[in-house]
Amino acid sequence: MYLLYGRVIDVIHGEVIENGMVVTDGERIVYAGAEGGFRVPADADVRVIEVEDGTILPGLIDAHAHLSGCESVNRTGNTPYELLLTVVHDIGELVDAGITGVRDMSVFGYPLMKAIEKGNIRGPRIMPGGRVIGSTGGHSDPGPELSPAEVNEKDLTSYLADGREGCLRAVRTQFREGARFIKICATGGVSSQMDGVEDIQFSLEEMEVMVQEAKRHGTYVAAHCTGLEGARQALRAGVTSIEHGIRLDEECVRLMVQNDATLVTTLSVAFGIKNFTGLPDYLVEKALAVEKYIRDSYALAHRAGVRVALGSDYSNSRNTPYSKIGREFEALTQVGYSNIEAIQAGTIHGAHLMKLEDQTGSLTPGKLADLIVVKGNPAEDISVLADSDRVKLVMIGGVIQKELHT
Numbered sequence: 397m398y399l400l401y402g403r404v405i406d407v408i409h410g411e412v413i414e415n416g417m418v419v420t421d422g423e424r425i426v427y428a429g430a431e432g433g434f435r436v437p438a439d440a441d442v443r444v445i446e447v448e449d450g451t452i453l454p455g456l457i458d459a460h461a462h463l464s465g466c467e468s469v470n471r472t473g474n475t476p477y478e479l480l481l482t483v484v485h486d487i488g489e490l491v492d493a494g495i496t497g498v499r500d501m502s503v504f505g506y507p508l509m510k511a512i513e514k515g516n517i518r519g520p521r522i523m524p525g526g527r528v529i530g531s532t533g534g535h536s537d538p539g540p541e542l543s544p545a546e547v548n549e550k551d552l553t554s555y556l557a558d559g560r561e562g563c564l565r566a567v568r569t570q571f572r573e574g575a576r577f578i579k580i581c582a583t584g585g586v587s588s589q590m591d592g593v594e595d596i597q598f599s600l601e602e603m604e605v606m607v608q609e610a611k612r613h614g615t616y617v618a619a620h621c622t623g624l625e626g627a628r629q630a631l632r633a634g635v636t637s638i639e640h641g642i643r644l645d646e647e648c649v650r651l652m653v654q655n656d657a658t659l660v661t662t663l664s665v666a667f668g669i670k671n672f673t674g675l676p677d678y679l680v681e682k683a684l685a686v687e688k689y690i691r692d693s694y695a696l697a698h699r700a701g702v703r704v705a706l707g708s709d710y711s712n713s714r715n716t717p718y719s720k721i722g723r724e725f726e727a728l729t730q731v732g733y734s735n736i737e738a739i740q741a742g743t744i745h746g747a748h749l750m751k752l753e754d755q756t757g758s759l760t761p762g763k764l765a766d767l768i769v770v771k772g773n774p775a776e777d778i779s780v781l782a783d784s785d786r787v788k789l790v791m792i793g794g795v796i797q798k799e800l801h802t
């Protein structure tokens with residue numbers, strides 16, 4: 397039994413408890429609230445952790461990741477074996493940064509999830525989404541060096557599909573490979589050379605086919621959306637999350653509220669691209685061209701009360717190191733969200749998208765003990781979440797995965 401004493405963030409009520417206490421027993425939380433509200437059983441085997449000038453909060457959840465290792469500074473080569481070994485290393489860095497849950501979109505999510513669950517490797521909880529389904533020539537198409545069939549055979553993050561039958565088979569293929577949700581590209585994107593950001597990729601019928609098939613598997617579709625019309629069409633087709641959401645209008649946010657859809661951020665990358673090094677010119681140009689829409693889109697979503705979950709799109713590259721993945725919290729506060737709202741986006745709302753809202757994402761008795769301790773108070777200074785070195789303790793399912801004694 398662990399007894400943690402210190403400042404506690406209650407993300408359910410959006411409150412900070414100054415003299416708080418969290419108690420874990422085995423893999424679960426048994427108490428979280430004011431200090432003194434819990435009677436420690438006389439025979440309990442107890443370890444006390446005094447948090448002092450720190451804060452106890454739920455483990456952080458990154459709802460938008462591609463754990464392919466392709467862009468990592470730690471990769472030793474480009475074969476799938478080398479890249480998988482890279483990710484096995486890198487996800488340890490995610491844990492060190494306080495990430496206890498990840499919604500992945502790559503071929504490795506499922507085997508990583510199983511290895512972590514078995515205790516073979518150290519890593520966060522993973523919800524695998526399989527590969528990103530896109531139309532031929534669309535945002536997720538790596539280009540004509542490989543044929544579409546070769547892409548589907550070899551690519552670690554992309555799967556190409558066209559037409560009703562193709563889309564149906566693509567979704568079923570992802571489930572065959574372990575996906576627990578489906579990611580599609582509803583519009584063009586910034587990182588792809590051949591398409592326009594406003595391109596609508598997939599017809600309404602193709603999107604509906606994929607949404608309906610995901611529903612038959614008890615899950616949902618997440619849609620990459622940079623452009624406006626494609627986002628609107630994806631929402632009409634019934635997608636459950638809009639990734640990036642660079643351009644949204646009144647109708648989009650109304651549909652999101654109506655459908656209980658979630659907006660997934662990736663703002664740190666969106667705002668950061670102009671300062672990144674080593675990117676091709678077309679990519680920087682595209683990023684700059686759409687940046688002006690972001691603030692208005694997020695202001696509309698905020699005003700309408702759309703649920704927002706935090707996603708990073710970080711790849712442990714030089715530009716997006718996992719040790720700084722918490723910069724995404726700060727980025728959300730720069731478009732009008734409060735510190736507490738940003739923390740909710742990166743905890744309970746991420747858990748919602750992982751379909752683990754009743755198991756993790758808040759310090760609630762009965763839930764899994766996924767929690768972190770950070771130096772400082774993120775409710776007052778959100779930047780304390782932006783650096784791995786400030787994450788003093790990480791616990792996943794009641795097991796301490798990181799502990800700094802400084």
Ligand SMILES: [Zn+2]
Nearest residue numbers: 460461462709
């Ligand atoms: Zn992405």
